[in-house]
Amino acid sequence: MKAESVRKPANEEPTKARRRDREKTKAEILQIAFEEFAESGLLGANADAIAARAGITKRLIFYYFNSKEELFTAVLEMAYGKMRLAEEDLHLETLEPEAAIRRLAEFTFDFHQANPEFVRLVAIENIHRGRHINSSEKLKQMTRPVIGQIERMLAKGKGLGAIRPEVDAYELHATLNALSIFSVANRHTFEAQFRWDMSSPEAKARRRVEIAEVLWRYVRGSPRSSITDEE
Template sequence: MPGVTKQPLRAAKPVPIKRRDRERTRQEILDIAFEEFAENGLSGGNTDAIAARANITKRLIFYYFNSKEELFTAVLEMAYAEMRAAEEDLHLEALEPEAAIRRLAEFTFDFHQAHPQFVRLVSIENIHRGRHMAISRRLKEMTQPSISQIAKVLERGAACGAIRPGIDPVELHMTLNALSFFAVANRHTFEAQFAFDMSSSKARAQRRAEIADLLWRCVRGD
């Protein structure tokens, strides 16, 4: 049209493609899978449900984890890594032997009480006879600092006569975990059989103190 100056067409600006952060996506899958496996077990855990909750395709799950079994192993590694990291923050080397033993007992009890899904996941892995843990180098490696920390407390205590010598740190670790684990894993059946309160704040505080006392009496030198 006369008098109208045509403006040159401008190329449309490309719409930036939002790319998922790989680590964030992987962690989201692990977090959701943790809840799914803890609730439904390995056999009942549903990768379709995990994908739907993460708003991704199931194919993407298997891009990060080659199989459901590998995903379950990774969930176990994540769960244990959280506990082991918390154990390292106890700084037991700065405490006197009795205080260190009691702190370790209280921490272990508190962790299990605060993480019932962790207890269920460990129970599920025991149903599978520990086969996923057996093939995980990472899980085996992360146990060493924990046992080493207990061993050092025992050695210091034995050197000053506060703790009797010859205690196996792995045996002590097993004893403590058995006591703390039971209070979560067997709570419902124990309460049903004996009408014994294991759930209230008062009952948990009493059990926590009893476990700390038991562990100290187990190791003390006199």
């Protein structure tokens, strides 16, 4: 690559006069927009603020992303992309059923705990009725690898008799996501209503095992299932 080409006369600052790097600029806008949208929502986020933080002019935002809405969509694409990448490293297939379930639960929980901005972004997108995720071809094509992994893992567990046959991969995934996301997304109202700490490390650790426990008790095969076929 080209050297920095810093022919700074007196000023020795390495990052002076913004280098003209299309991809880098776009990436920086995207990252800061991600933070701002997660912080303040689609309407609350401010183009001037994003530009200021990125050290660029507002016009550049509209130059690369045509509108606020499209910028938000691009941010969503990036965020989901990262999650998708993380999910690829799960490797549930190698584990025994119970270990796999607990690993899945803890992975999901940890991911949401470590990425509250992502969780907030998803909440914001839902407030807006998912219109961006639905308008993005990229996002609609972007299949998430977890669901396949869960299906294979369940199949294996059912074969071994460790997991009851009625369990559905989507229901399981919905259950886990609900539990995991709630701990981040509804923290504030829940804590305010019940004065119950969800944010301390101890509370998180407790909730983490609790969620794994919920999941495992939900899927495990038992000598006598109380599920009936009526209805």
